Amino acid sequence: MRGLIYKDFSLFYKSFDKKMIAIAFVFSALLLCSGRYGGLIASIMAAMTVGAQNIMSFASDDKANWKKYQMAMPLSSFSVVAGKYISVICTLGISLAASVAMNLISSLCFGKTDASVWGLAVFASIIIPLLWTGICLPLTYWFGMQSAQTMGIFVVIPVFYLVKYFEDGTGFLAMAESLSAYFAAVGAITVVVFGISMAVSMAGYARRK
Numbered sequence: 602m603r604g605l606i607y608k609d610f611s612l613f614y615k616s617f618d619k620k621m622i623a624i625a626f627v628f629s630a631l632l633l634c635s636g637r638y639g640g641l642i643a644s645i646m647a648a649m650t651v652g653a654q655n656i657m658s659f660a661s662d663d664k665a666n667w668k669k670y671q672m673a674m675p676l677s678s679f680s681v682v683a684g685k686y687i688s689v690i691c692t693l694g695i696s697l698a699a700s701v702a703m704n705l706i707s708s709l710c711f712g713k714t715d716a717s718v719w720g721l722a723v724f725a726s727i728i729i730p731l732l733w734t735g736i737c738l739p740l741t742y743w744f745g746m747q748s749a750q751t752m753g754i755f756v757v758i759p760v761f762y763l764v765k766y767f768e769d770g771t772g773f774l775a776m777a778e779s780l781s782a783y784f785a786a787v788g789a790i791t792v793v794v795f796g797i798s799m800a801v802s803m804a805g806y807a808r809r810k
Contacts (some may be wrong), residue, residue, distance in 0.1 A: 605676075605684030610691050612658045618784035642708030643698035643727065644703050644722035651696040653734030655689050659741055681791040682742070686799050689734045693727050724784055735798035742805030 700722045708714045 605680060606687050606691070609658065609685050609688035613688065613692055620803060624649065638707075638718060640700075640704035641718050641722045641725075643703040643707075645725050648696045648702065648726045648729035649698035649733070651692055651699075652730040654732055655692060655730065656737050657742075658683070670796075677751065680804045682799060682803045682806050684732070686795070686802075689730065689738075693730060696726040696730055697723065720784070723773065724788075728791050731795050735791070735795045739798050739801040739805060742802045743808075 704719050704722050
């Protein structure tokens with residue numbers, strides 16, 4: 602399984618598009634300059650980028666017909682699917698590092714550090730990629746990559762409107778303080794969804810063998 606994890610994790614890096622990195626960098630810089638909560642918004646964007654990139658790396662498998670090679674190997678459905686999910690967990694380090702860097706830069710630029718905002722940014726950097734994968738990867742195994750990519754677009758919508766609502770309404774600090782009480786519950790739900798997602802993905806992979 603270690604070889605599969607290494608393959609998926611390496612594919613995550615290699616499938617990064619230079620133009621996408623440049624665009625993400627420019628938008629992150631603009632967000633950081635938008636105000637004291639720019640680090641939080643940039644963190645959410647980075648987490649969404651990691652989630653989307655994981656789905657794109659899965660698409661690379663389909664383009665290379667990797668499934669044919671997998672099925673020719675003496676690998677169980679558990680090994681193949683679990684390797685992908687573990688590789689997603691490994692990419693959380695990138696999302697977390699980006700979140701810390703964004704918030705540190707924002708704090709240095711505006712001279713203000715809000716622990717609740719930092720907590721929400723770190724929480725989002727972990728939860729968003731897990732939920733994105735948990736929703737989209739089973740669709741990949743059951744219905745193909747196109748359905749997963751389409752659903753990935755819908756994942757963006759509630760996150761965007763959540764941020765927009767608090768930006769126009771009660772403010773980011775109020776959002777961080779109000780949501781911090783639900784961190785444990787949301788985290789537990791995410792872990793359960795991630796586990797169920799892996800089981801559903803294994804069933805989908807076994808069906809296609």
